[in-house]
Amino acid sequence: MSQLLDVRDLQTQFFTRDGVATAVDGVSFTLNRGEILGLVGESGSGKSVTGFSILGLVDPPGRVTGGQILFDGDDLVRGGEPLLRGLRGKRIAMIFQDPMMTLNPVLRIDTQMIETVQAHAPVSRAEARARAEEALVRVGISSPAERLKSYPHQFSGGMRQRVAIAIALLHKPDLIIADEPTTALDVTIQAQILSEVQALCSQSGTALIWITHDLAVVSGLADRLAVMYAGRIIEEGPTAEVIARPRHPYTRGLIDSVPQGKRHGARLAQIPGMTPSLLNLPEGCKFAPRCPRADAACAVEPRLDPSGPGRAVRCHHPHGDSETRVLS
Amino acid sequence: MIVYLVRRVGQSLLAVMAMAVLVFIGVYFIGNPVDVLINPEATQADILATTERLGLDKPLWQQFGIFLGNALQGDLGTSFVYGRPALDIILERLPATMELALVALFLSVAIGIPLGVWAGLRPESIAGRTIMGGSILGFSLPNFWQGMLLILVFAVLLGWLPAGGRGATTEVLGLQVSFLTWDGLSHLILPAVNLALFKMSLIIRLARANTREVCLQDYVKFARAKGLSPRRVVLVHILKNIMIPVVTIIGLELGSMVAFAIVTETVFAWPGMGKLLIDSINLLDRPVIVAYLMLTVLIIVGINLLVDVIYSLLDPRIRLSEMKG
Structure with missing residues (x-):
């Protein structure tokens, strides 16, 4: 297995009114293609910030202040926005914790999926829609053509998370960063989503960083664990x-x-x-x-x-x- | 949707009805118009005759009944001063006020939303702080004073624009409009800016506050994580969400702009409804005052109805729940 991600001595700090908080301090790890890494820790341990740092999505007043993030040889810290924008959604995708909040409430599902396809692939709307339908089928959503015309509030939490996963899978990324994607869901749905994500990743050879505070969830899923x-x-x-x-x-x-x-x-x-x-x-x-x-x-x-x-x-x-x- | 609309229209009619009662009684207590209208040397018999002719001798409830009956047939009374139907006099002045209000609204939206979103995206930047500082001046300085300052700077000192009046108008679909000729437009700019400043400040602050709030939402981060351009994130994901409160305010404010352009119209001698109202209050021309207020209520209620419909188009969650309700 070849190496996909090499995080070296990552440091992310938040410059708050009360002082500088170092949320991530000297974190190093590597990830091979198709490997699943469980990043475990309590709230505030820096596990989510580590995930956001890789994608360059740390909101001010925070920013990455040191280290290297080598993704397939390119340094994401040095490459900055231009490099990251090309990778986000295409080669590195992210799934968030709360499916109620990750889909824009005033835009239809098709809008939100088609824009993701078209952000990275020069295809027509019809082609983009076809890919979106395909992605929905892949995560187990039936009658996708109809579902695409719905708004997020017409879906249950589990369904929304499936849509978010479908969006993450649209471009068959090399790496998915999943930030506690099952925490907000019912236990039965949690198990379904877990096994589906696992299956989808092994099918497509996608590497996964699964961020969680729940050891029980990650112990059956991850190849390796890093405790923060x-x-x-x-x-x-x-x-x-x-x-x-x-x-x-x-x-x-x-x-x-x-x-x-x-x-x-x-x-x-x-x-x-x-x-x-x-x-x-x-x-x-x-x-x-x-x-x-x-x-x-x-x-x-x-x-x-x-x-x-x-x-x-x-x-x-x-x-x-x-x-x-x-x-x- | 239709059930919802019918219910909303019913509510609107109730509001109009309540306003009719309030306005009529309120105006009744302002004073006796005969005292103002009649020649001071008139005899008691003349006064009685005039009072009877105007129907002011009847008890209040009867006057109200007559007014209501006529109003339902579209007759809001005859002006004591001009001797012509009050509604006609007002409607003659309506296009001027509407034009002023619409141009002012356009200015406040076209300038206010971009500035507010900009300030919301970069709250700590110098531009963001300047915009916010400016907006405080915009709504804390008195409107008439802003108007006079505009006249002082642009009409008196610089001499670029005329200080008052409406200028040349062109007829479009039977309405007199100013904005198609340079002369008319030059007369329109200052009063429109004056009327727009307050609303613009309001929209800036509203757009900024909402932008800041929406920016923190996960769906904005998710949109960025999908690799969308910053342009699309702002113009689609953020803008569509902040439009919901902004449209509400725009609707409410358009009504108040039409109704209360009074100050601006007075400062700039703009021949609109507001100026007519001030003149009519001075002369206690009851039918004109009542007709003006009733028309204003209708406009505001109508706009609110329209806003509710637009609102449901913007926010799918409202569409669903209201349709069921």
């Missing part, structure tokens, strides 16, 4: 490995806080404390104040070091493979 905390990646590795043998105390805490059928009646583990404010981050390891393993060494921020094949962890006191997990 306070704007940094604190652990990454193959999904099965990370879930079965988390090394970072935070990852471990996240996994333990997912309810398990086997432990019915037992108290759910939780991570004490709250995510730190980006304007007022602790010195040293950002997780230390909440960490059961923290000691004097944690006053110095650890680096993201390799810890086994394809794995890396940012911790002075990682859990070892031999330690038995609380569950599994």
Whole structure:
């Protein structure tokens, strides 16, 4: 598999009235063609901002202040708007969290799909409409010709998200960035959308960055996981490995806080404390104040070091493979 | 849609009816027109005869009944002063006011929306701040003062445009219009700008506020993520969403522009309805005042009805729910 995306030392900052908030700080990861990466973290961990940074869609007062984003060899940070506009929707597509908000309420579905086709392909309206219908069929929407004439409010949430996915698939992109696309949906619809996206990506060889706070959702989907905390990646590795043998105390805490059928009646583990404010981050390891393993060494921020094949962890006191997990 | 329209028309008629009662009673209490109209040396018998001739001796409810009966047949009374049907006198002046109001509305929309959207897209830029600062002046300085300043600068100091009057008119479809000849247009510019300034400021602020709000919506980000040009994002995705509140305001304001061009017409000696109203109030010419107010109500109610229809064309969500309701 060849490399598609190479993010190196990405830094995105927000210049607010109260100070500079570094939402993404030194994030690096790579993604191969057709690979699915799960980007996991709590609210405010910088996972969504990382996604928006790749597409150059960080709204002021925020902007990418450092690092490189190499997409198929081109640096998106240096290339800026002209390069990005050609890629958005064509080679890199995005699906948003709330399907109620992503489609323009006053424009018909056909308008919103045809404009996307015509933004990148010099085709007639009829041809664009045919492609739009095809895309709707692909995401399981029946009688697409009729559906195209509807407005977004005439669709349910799940249907709208399917339309958004259909729009993302229109140009058969190399990469889709999905920002919690199932969070706002019913659980049954969530499962459908998940399996459909997975199938569509493997059919077309599209790489996927699935941003989520929900480990359960991403564990069955992603090839690899990257866990983010306070704007940094604190652990990454193959999904099965990370879930079965988390090394970072935070990852471990996240996994333990997912309810398990086997432990019915037992108290759910939780991570004490709250995510730190980006304007007022602790010195040293950002997780230390909440960490059961923290000691004097944690006053110095650890680096993201390799810890086994394809794995890396940012911790002075990682859990070892031999330690038995609380569950599994 | 038809059920909705019928219901809306019914509501409009109710509003007109309520206004008729209010206007008629209100004018009744302003004063006795006979005192103003009649020769001070007239005898008591003359006064009684005039009062009887004008029908002012009858009780209020009877006067109102007569007025209503006639009004339904399109007769809003005869002017005490001119001795001609009040409606005719007003309608003669209507085209001048309408022309002024429409040109002013066109100016305020054509300039106000682009400036407002611009300021909304770049709220922190110097241009954005300048536009907002200017709009504050636009609606906080008194209208008549702005008018006089316009005359001072463009008519007196620079001498580019005439200070008042209507100038030459051309007949189009039986209506006298000014904007087709240079002379007429030159007379039209200053009063139209004067009338437009306030509404323009209002539209700028409204367009800016809505643009800023719409810009934060996910669907704008999604539109950008689809790779659309910034031009299309602004002109289609943002503009169509901000047009809903803007159209509402435009509709309401057109009514008030027609009805209350009084100040501008007085400052620029524009021969429209507003000036007629001021003259009629001075002479207590009741039928003209009542007819003017009734006509104004009809215009405003009519425009509101029209706005509701346009509104439903712009926003599909309204179309659906109202049609069901």
